[in-house]
Amino acid sequence: MDFVAILRIALRALARNKLRSGLTMLGIIIGVGAVIAMVGVGQGANQQVQSQIANMGTNLLVVQAGSANMGGVRTGSSAVKTLIVDDMNAITRECTAVKEAAPGVQTRGQIIYQNQNWAPSGGITGTTSEYFDVRSWPIKEGESFDKSEVDRAANVAVLGTTVVDVMFGGEDPLGKTIRIKNLPFKVIGVTVSKGQSSFGQDQDDIVFVPYTTVQKKLAGITWLQTIHVQAISQEATALAQQQIETLLRERHRLRQDEDNDFMVRNLADVAQLAEESGRVMTLLLGSIASVSLIVGGIGIMNIMLVSVTERTREIGIRMAIGATESDVQRQFLIEAVVLSLIGGILGIMAGLASSGIISKVLRWPTSISPVAIVVAVFFSIGVGIFFGFYPARKAARLDPIEALRYE
């Protein structure tokens, strides 16, 4: 039996009860639409997290003072004093997979400009100019501290955009003097805005000064809390991590049985973790939405059963003039699939439209991959076959004589 003929029979049967077919399709439209929109929301969020992680710096590794686990308790990095600037110099010098490194010492404190008073949530970070390369965080105006400023622990500062906005309003901050812990600092640069982190923190609420200045003048310490390291390539991050660990264990003279007194975090791992949790979220949203798809499928089954009963006589006639069981079964199956497929296609449109609305109104990024659409199409065909199978089977099993006598 040729496919075009069977398809025409199906379309005619569906067109005969337009309202009923429409309402049945509505179930699938809502189901597929919900899946598409929810997966779009999930994937959009995932992509945003990924781009934020990329935003933190490419091929970035962070060495933190303190072990991941000390006596079962996660200890603050400030408790350990073994990570020093010579370690950093050794890393850049000896680890072949490392391109650049920048030290990091954090302190907290008030900054004052004229009558403005502000404690940046990101704190005061002591570092060198390499930091801005390693973290892919360029200077927007002015410049970073040079080597001599670092060497002599100069009172110079680079400000994040939030600090500039809060402290200076519309004024040009370059060349102005601010006070940090009562010491005067000259503003020499402003970084570009980095926006919110994936955890919702304002990354621009921060002040940078030379690390030597923090060590000697602001905190009175000799060690580092972090070293930001850039590997030579994405693929080299694992190697860089390994080289750094070996080097630091050697330099810190750790015995075989001793734990690391530092921790190397690889952003690739973080990104992977975030991606995994994003996938879980997408899956969760998608599966909640697919419940409505199942409900839609049950709607199809219901209407197909009604249709088989209504058309018992028609089935009888078809069988009497030579339709085989499989002809009848195919006819009803195709009807169910046509219903669900048209519903699915309309559902995709509905899903695209509603995810567009979601991203406009709620300012939530959405992203719908072609894969999701292809999957949705196949899924709705699957729903049609699955829920159409039983009614079609029922139709095919009718006895032609009984069916012909049916009133």
Add this chain to the structure above:
Amino acid sequence: MATASIPATPEVNTRRGNVIHMEGVHKIYDLGEQKVHALRGVSLDVNKGEFVAIMGASGGGKSTFMNIVGCLDRPSKGSYILEGTDVSTLNKVDLAHIRNRRIGFVFQGFNLLARTTAMENVELPCIYSAIPTKERHERAMRALTRVGLKGREHHFPSQLSGGQQQRVAIARALVNSPAILLADEPTGNLDSRTSVEIMDIFQDLNEEGITTIMVTHEPDIAAYAKRTVIFKDGRIRLDQVVPSRSIAREVLPTLPSVESELASQDGEQE
């Protein structure tokens, strides 16, 4: 014309050219507590080219017999050999193919698909024998022309008279050029003129060699066949050659036409 007034072939029961051979066929409908014995040992042979009228009181088992002949149903007991093949050896798919290709069935009541044009109704058997669209249309057109419905191919059954619907049903039975034409009360609800017109078509087809079996209650319709078989209580009571056969082509001009009916205002209407 030549064969028209000659009595039916005398060798009714020979096996030569046997299309249908039935022996001791029983049909029992099991309704749970009650068993209905619709056929109680029917034995019948029908040769190629015969035209048999089945008669008998209501409930006598005529439709049951026709359903078995038409491979819509199987005997509960006994054997049925159709064109040399024992039907009991065939599976459902084989039976569907036989219904589709070897047999044309005109059902009691017209049993056309509603909201489906005459043309599409007639095409239906071709759809199930995988005939290409173009040939399907041609065949359906030929069959419709044959039963005098040219120009009505795009009408729906609800837009056709009873006689026209019956013609569509006959065209549908013919479209796959079957060897056997089965008709269960083909003139059941038709006025006498239309009935004779239908008989004209049947006699024509039969002359072309299609073995025809028709159920009827009306003796004057049965007179258009070559042989009459009378059923009673699930058994064959009488099997005889029609003594003086009516020829539709000769009868038709003697009947009042629709126009003359209108003119004289005394047509026989239902």
